[in-house]
Amino acid sequence: MKRGVIVVLFFTGLFALWWLATASGRWSPVILPSPFYVADYLWSAARDGSIFDATWVTMQRLLLGYFVGVAIGLPVGLLMSANQSIDDTIGSVALGFQTLPSVCWVPLALIWFGQTETAMLFVVVMGTVWSVMIATSHGARNIPPIYGRAALVMGSAGFHRWTRVVLPASLPFLVSGMKQGWAFAWRSLMAAEIYVTILTGFGLGHLLHYGRELNAMDQVIGVMLVIVAIGLIADRILFSPWERVLHERWGTGQA
């Protein structure tokens, strides 16, 4: 209850400051629109559906790219943890590419795939896959060896050991890796949408980009707020249940 009050007060204060800044008249509304203009924009964009269409397009790309990234990153990460040669080779590639900001894939994607959905997918996957790989391999390597020994004694080996011991044992690392992967996918997609204009779908990044082109700062800030909100909601929906499981079973972290 008390925490809720503090949060409400904080955000009310933040909006009040923003409003005061615009009301002072020091900055032109073209540069800093008042919160009410932004709310106006969001309301009209909601009414004509443009913000929902853009969100839908963006979410489709994001989910597809993210799941492709995880589907590749997870097994390869496990292989990296199990085999030294794979870790030395693919592992170092992953480490190198992980440090590469995902927006750097955009020029390559444009040349290889043109202004297509494939280019979008490529950028998102490249932004996701390396960090998932590294987090998975790190997780699987950090499993206390005693779990493996206990499993071995009870007759767990091969596929059973991977699915019933290694995967669940590395769950804390996997969840943080997937969460990191999600954040990277989200960032890559926004970069791609801002830089790549395609005709097959008009996403949130495009909306943001055209806001700038049209000098519509209310649109720019409004879309930014939507992007933040989606990030927060996705975190709640996708990762909170996992974190609750971790908290309940491992007794660590926050639920």
Added chain:
Amino acid sequence: MPAPFLVDTATKRTPGRNGALHLADILSEAWETSPRTAMPTSLLVDGVSKRFVSKRGEVLALHDVSLEIATGEFVCLIGPSGCGKSTLLDIMAGLTQPDKGSVWSEGIRVTGPARDRLVMFQDSALFPWLDAFGNVMFGLKLKPGLTRAQRRQIAEEHLDLVGLSAFAHTYVHELSGGMKQRVALARALAPDPRMLLMDEPFAALDAITREQLYDDLQRIWLRTRKTIVFVTHNVREAACLGDRVILMSPRPGRIVQEFNIPLSRPRDINSLELAKYASEMAQALKATTGGGHP
């Protein structure tokens, strides 16, 4: 009582006899005597040596260790820290391969871990992603030839055996140290192994919990008559639990002495009689380390 027969054969072999032992001899020895004693050899350790290579050089952890464990016997391995007793247990389990010598379980050479020799570790090694019941079920699910209902029933019975029926759906981090080791014991017993290998399972517990577990373990052993090899560095613990206590020397680990503990069970770790055996062993243990503190 298996002990007299065992000491006979063991003392015949362990000191003095150098070089490799002939397995056929030992096996025939065991088979010859087994009908009379009705206690066939469960596990045979035959001239096992093991060295570890580390950055600082080579360490000879075990040197020519031979011993024989009868079915239904409770054997304690005792020695100063670093004498290779845990390594020996690992080799018996099949988790570590010896450099020289071999281990035979019921006449079959041990080349890897197997379900009939389950290990209980110092750290409970329970899986945190499963509750107590799930942990007990883990090994059972891997045991073929049981129905789902049978497995569940066996798991429930074993949780009951260790007195934790009420905690079946409690996760590992919510259990106390003693409860964790009880669950680990239930998990190890549930698949009905022939042999239980215990690596200082109570070392990390407080004294009161430990004493409760001595009672529990003795009660369970009297009921199930599993063959148990129990590694410890605590002489009283060894005297309290073992039919036979095998004393090992520090590096390179080898067997220096054996003690029979012919006390009746259940034994009280605080009894005077038991203390006599314990102090005798403590003396011998001190001697292995050259009089210092073990």
